[in-house]
Amino acid sequence: MDADTLGGVQRVTHTMAQGLAERGREVHVIGLHRAEKPFRYVERPRYTSHVIHRTPVGRLSRLGRRRERRALGRLLREVGPGFAVLASPGVVTRIGNLLPEGLLPIGQYHGSYEHARGSWHLGSVRGHYGTLEKAVFLSEEDAWLFSEHALLPNTWSIPNPLPAWPSRTAELTARRVLGVGRLEGVKRFDRLISAFAEACGRPGPGGACHDTDLMEARREAGEDWELHLIGEGAERGRLMSHAAACEVSDRVVFRGAVPAARMADEYLGGSVLALSSEHEGLPLVVGEAASYGVPSVAFDVSGGLRSLVLDGRTGVLVPPADVTALGAALAALMASAEERRRLGAAARAHVEAFRPDRVLDRWEALFEQVTR
Structure with a gap:
């Protein structure tokens, strides 16, 4: 159109x-x-x-x-x-x-x-x-x-297709989760913020986890991690308020729109990509992240997504809209550089087909x- x-x-x-x-x-x-x-x-x-x-x-x-x-x-x-x-x-x-x-x-x-x-x-x-x-x-x-x-x-x-095939891959040492897309309702970045808060041991209002030992372990593992939201849209104000309610406004960075030519630096500077959309066809951001060796965690919402992410082998898929499961998947990758490297290397090899x-x-x- x-x-x-x-x-x-x-x-x-x-x-x-x-x-x-x-x-x-x-x-x-x-x-x-x-x-x-x-x-x-x-x-x-x-x-x-x-x-x-x-x-x-x-x-x-x-x-x-x-x-x-x-x-x-x-x-x-x-x-x-x-x-x-x-x-x-x-x-x-x-x-x-x-x-x-x-x-x-x-x-x-x-x-x-x-x-x-x-x-x-x-x-x-x-x-x-x-x-x-x-x-x-x-x-x-x-x-x-x-x-x-x-x-x-x-x-x-x-x-x-992926827009290009990079020669470099991410080191996966940066304490940064990436969320990439328009800040619109269908992308459900509010759920991603809630999941990130749980992964950092800060469930905020309505948090589902009451295991104090688990939350303390997550707080320790998630120390200094940030969620970078790359994109612009009408939901920005509401998402900022939601981050404050979840007690992670100091950890959620709203980056705005980034030119396509500069996205390589964003992927190289990330360690995990998270996708929280209600629906997707074949989300290119997941494939792009994988081409840089960055693993993804995502809601399992389509055959196209399943063709990009092989659960447990190249990334992690969780049931649609299950914020607690998304938070747990994020927490596991945030806590283990070895697991990020294993999944990231497999993800890059897998998306060569794209x-x-x-x-x-x-x-x-x-x-x-x-x-x-």
Whole structure:
């Protein structure tokens, strides 16, 4: 819908566009709307970007829709034959019938099956993705679930690519837990703050742990640890108040938005990444952290996440919304540099499958299969 907003779908779009362009393909990134706060993902793009509307995402008038159809129709005819990768159910339903002959539609879904079945997405995918050349999902598990429950005959799985493959890895000695993402409700950073407080032996109001010996051990092991929240959003004020209520306002650092080019330093300076979202498709922050040798603890919310984190082998997964379990997992890693190194090394080896070149190879194989 808007190609330059700060978000996971947008980041994947620009990473893929640059990678395919570097392989010699002509690539166009089309955003239907202007981003309110444009974010630059690629410093020197080798692809062409287009924006149809100068207004942010919102309801369009009849005149606006007519203008959209004319502008898109003209642009798509100029682009000519090839592949149209439609990045969301909303895009599929909005422009799928505008594609000229020779521009083959491929529908992506960046969420999980678990999330889709709890929203309007499942009905939209069931109603519209089956007529496309391919319906692409983030994991084999999700592709199978959609094929079975949405009755799709054309499913395919390709994970999102990491933006790069680093040559350096984190030392894992910094006493720092990372939380990366927009400060919005769905990310549930309030639960992460509560879990971090428990891991530091400070359960705060409503804390579930009443074992004084355990809490004292955690206070000792968690001494000087900090939780760095990297991102910006509407929940910042509420999260700051929650940190104070949990007695960790001195340990929770709100870093704001960090440019993509500087995220390498953040991962190199971290020792654990924590993910507390209500739902995710394939969270790139987990893969990026792993590529730097940083292990993750996360709520087990999707097949895509399970493809990134092998529980007990490359990181730790706990039941969704179980703050006490998340706190215990954090406490265990905060207390053991040896365990962080074991999981971190295995995590980096595992996510080699998500290196940009390997994911691009899978897209090239899909293009070949569609045109065979």
